[in-house]
Amino acid sequence: MALSDKELKEIAYLARININDELLPSLKGELEKILNLFNKLNSVDTTEIEAMSHPLNLSQPTRPDEITEEDQREKLQETAPSVKSGLFLVPKVIEGDS
Amino acid sequence: MKLHELSLKEQLNGLIEGSFSSTELTEHYLNRISNLDKDLNSYITVTADLALQQAALSDERYKSSKALPLDGIPIAHKDIFCTEDVLTTCGSKMLSNFKAPYSSTVVNKLSSEGVVILGKTNMDEFAMGSSNETSFFGPVKNPWNKEYVPGGSSGGSAACVSAQLASAATATDTGGSIRQPAALCGLTGIKPTYGRVSRYGMIAFASSLDQGGVLARSAEDSAILLESMSGHDPKDSTSLKEEVPSFLDSIDSPINGIKIGLPKEFFERDLPEYVESSTKEAIETYKNLGAEIHEISLPNVDLSLPVYYIIAPAECSANLSRYDGVRYGYRCEDPKDIEDLYMRTREEGFGSEVKRRVLIGTYALSAGYYDAYYLKAQKCRRLVANDFSKAFESVDVILSPTTPGTSFKSGEKSNDPIEMYLQDIFTIPANLAGLPGISFPCGNHDGLPLGVQLVGNSLQEAKLLQAAHQFQKVTDWHNKFPEV
Secondary structure, eight states: OOOOHHHHHHHHHHTTOOOOGGGHHHHHHHHHHHHHHGGGGGGSOOTTOOOOOOSSOOOOOOOOSOOOSOOOHHHHHTTOSSEETTEEOOSOOSOSOO | OOGGGSOHHHHHHHHHHTSSOHHHHHHHHHHHHHHHHHHHOOEEEEOHHHHHHHHHHHHHHHHTTOOOTTTTOEEEEETTBOOTTSBOOTTOGGGTTOBOSSOOHHHHHHHHTTOEEEEEEOOSGGGOOSSSOSOTTOOOOBTTBTTBOOOSSSHHHHHHHHTTSSSOEEEEESSSTTHHHHHHHTOEEEEOOTTSBOOTTBOOSSTTTOEEEEEESSHHHHHHHHHHHBSOOTTOTTOOOOOOOOTTTTTTSOOTTOEEEEEHHHHTSOOOHHHHHHHHHHHHHHHHTTOEEEEEOOTTGGGHHHHHHHHHHHHHHHHGGGOSSSSSSOOOSSOSSHHHHHHHHHHHHSOHHHHHHHHHHHHHHSTTTTIIIIIHHHHHHHHHHHHHHHHTTTOSEEEEESSSSSOOBTTSSTTOHHHHHGGGTTTHHHHHHTOOEEEEEEEEETTEEEEEEEEESTTOHHHHHHHHHHHHHHOOGGGOOOOO
């Protein structure tokens, strides 16, 4: 399994992780080794097998639609990198005159 | 005998009898931590003030005859369990400034039983690793030989219990992260059935595999702690609605007639001679205890490693998408726009092993590859789980080595991810099937401990603890501790 630089950069963008160009060759080598590990599965016949997404046969539990949590906005925002007037601040997202 | 040399059970008896107070016990451990842990690095945070406050409250409860079941026992929590107002880092730069605004169910349950929290233990970053070398807070050393690793990802929990810097510790296991460090540090470690211990407030790595458990000095100590941690939690939708039996009640019953299965696929592997001989010796011990030994087959078990390294990274790539530098945790300096904020926060905040796994997982889930990787892996996971179901029709527990060898030197495997992944070859299958597994010491080679593993059928923790306890009644490996 060979990855191209372009593919690797696309994956990194999907994962929103910046990767410096000088790290690409070594990272590519490591990822290819891991992907090769998966070849073993190709020879297994799984046509009749149901996918197992979870160890338990679970159905989503439900609960009455009642308010159980109290408002803890200030406490929860204490750990935020940047907050103003109870809002999380990020760089400007929408272009145009402000 | 010094206080740290007592088992958890002996300490509990001492507290009940008034031979010493929780404050004395807690101060004793805090002194040991400040003298010995600089070198081992098993703790990320020591909560000395909190511990002494809790110990004082515990002593008052003893005085007024209102003691709780685990009152005054000093333990450590893996730094993956959110602890209110205490730094909870998960071993990552990403959470290096994160004081949890609430406590996990595990922390709450144990606190309500009266434990004293000594601190939060070091771990591989986001529980991804088998050597505790991927922590942002530096590697942990193995107390048996400081040139060697303690295993991972619960390496700090294992090292601190092994060095007797806590009576016991909580831990988590996604592919072997309790059992492998237990084996490498000479401890008893149990990963219960998936869903037995609540995952609420336990920082997620791979949600269909993660399970909380215990690292302790013996099966008996593990039983005491695990009983207090287990049980249904409405805050975790994957929590089992099953009664938790008393794990201690059955522990003393003899095990004659127990059927132990030996999977031939595990024993056909090329293992070092000392692993084979220690495992054989453990099997002999069980024969003498009246066990029946059967060869069994898990025909698809060799698929476990590739299945795991698709499913765990896929789930981790989804779980770790929450670390975006917006609501909590690390944020990069001077982001020029929102995209830059995400991209650089995650580049700088995650270490290389975490990034590797997020990228593998993203790839396996991306359009065009989903069926070939993720879906295929889920189908193969079913095959592995079916093998176990079939095996448990004829045996009670399945025995194997826990690891392919004793501990390895720091740096020895850190440049080769695949070499590192092979550490978990015997432990991963139980996670895929959601089954309980226990590791306990069964030998020593060149001054380093070695473990044996038992895997049980779903909800059979009591049987695993009983079988391990009966082994420990006739062997002495679990009573050996390193000089630190």
